[in-house]
Amino acid sequence: MDAEHTSAKAPIEILFASDSGYCPFLATALASILTNAAPDDEFSIHLVDGGLTEDDLQKIEELKKIKDFRLALYRPNLREYLKYLRNDISNFPIVVNARLFAEKYLPETLDKVIYLDADIVVLGSLSELWETDLGDNFVAAVPDPKMRASHRQALGLPDDYRYFFSGGLVINLKKWREERVLEKFLDICLEIKDKIEFPDQDVLNTYASRRSYLPLAGRWTCHPRDFVEGDTVVLHYMGSRHRCPNLPILYKYAALTPYGRLPMQGFWYRVRRGLRRALFIFLCLFLPKKQWRKNLRKRFVLR
Numbered sequence: 001m002d003a004e005h006t007s008a009k010a011p012i013e014i015l016f017a018s019d020s021g022y023c024p025f026l027a028t029a030l031a032s033i034l035t036n037a038a039p040d041d042e043f044s045i046h047l048v049d050g051g052l053t054e055d056d057l058q059k060i061e062e063l064k065k066i067k068d069f070r071l072a073l074y075r076p077n078l079r080e081y082l083k084y085l086r087n088d089i090s091n092f093p094i095v096v097n098a099r100l101f102a103e104k105y106l107p108e109t110l111d112k113v114i115y116l117d118a119d120i121v122v123l124g125s126l127s128e129l130w131e132t133d134l135g136d137n138f139v140a141a142v143p144d145p146k147m148r149a150s151h152r153q154a155l156g157l158p159d160d161y162r163y164f165f166s167g168g169l170v171i172n173l174k175k176w177r178e179e180r181v182l183e184k185f186l187d188i189c190l191e192i193k194d195k196i197e198f199p200d201q202d203v204l205n206t207y208a209s210r211r212s213y214l215p216l217a218g219r220w221t222c223h224p225r226d227f228v229e230g231d232t233v234v235l236h237y238m239g240s241r242h243r244c245p246n247l248p249i250l251y252k253y254a255a256l257t258p259y260g261r262l263p264m265q266g267f268w269y270r271v272r273r274g275l276r277r278a279l280f281i282f283l284c285l286f287l288p289k290k291q292w293r294k295n296l297r298k299r300f301v302l303r
């Protein structure tokens, strides 16, 4: 391929959001994207800074040694949106909701963007995903057939609606602007306030259930237990990281970053987690009501 052609290729635009605690994951995800890119892939990374340190940013910059990329930082004020969320939901770092507000801070010249969670590993080129024809759809995403029926019903989703993961999206920004999708998201936030379990994901799905979305193949967001060698491109560790299979893949890419490893690989992290789990099991023995145990489980989300 000649140089002229290479430079004419539009970069793959990717949106991430992270705070400092998640930055080792973000760096790992980025390292995997850059390592496994096709030779002519170019990247423009849009990063919502939810409290990154100078050191974090320096480490992200160092990843350019693997493959160069453009980096743009955003610090949108998302605090005003906290009033749309329940108090216990706002315990999540607010920055996880950044994808909902993408049109607010991303350049207006951008018509679409791939959003990826930080707790992922990318095993191939993202160009096919980037070239997805969104048509009239406001978003493309991977359905999650395992989402609990009780939760789907609580949200009032139709029985035949396919609930999707929001950890990997192709966002039709043009559509979001034209149809003022953000206003509708905020209305939905208030409408389902008491039922939300997964802040942005429930909002996106409720909106999609009233409209439509483009379902993507499972290879674009795959739980590590469903990993298919040679097919899976985006491996999503989804919070249950320390217990799930295929962690060596995650650790392999973590080793390519200036962090060298993820917090969960540290000795004291594992000791704390073990103590936390012991305390959780101990407390559960004294909670006769199922609902109490459920609430406790929510508080003890093991990171």
Ligand SMILES: [Mn+2]
Pocket (backbone or CB within 6 Å): 117, 118, 119, 167, 236, 237, 238, 239
């Ligand atoms: Mn995730």
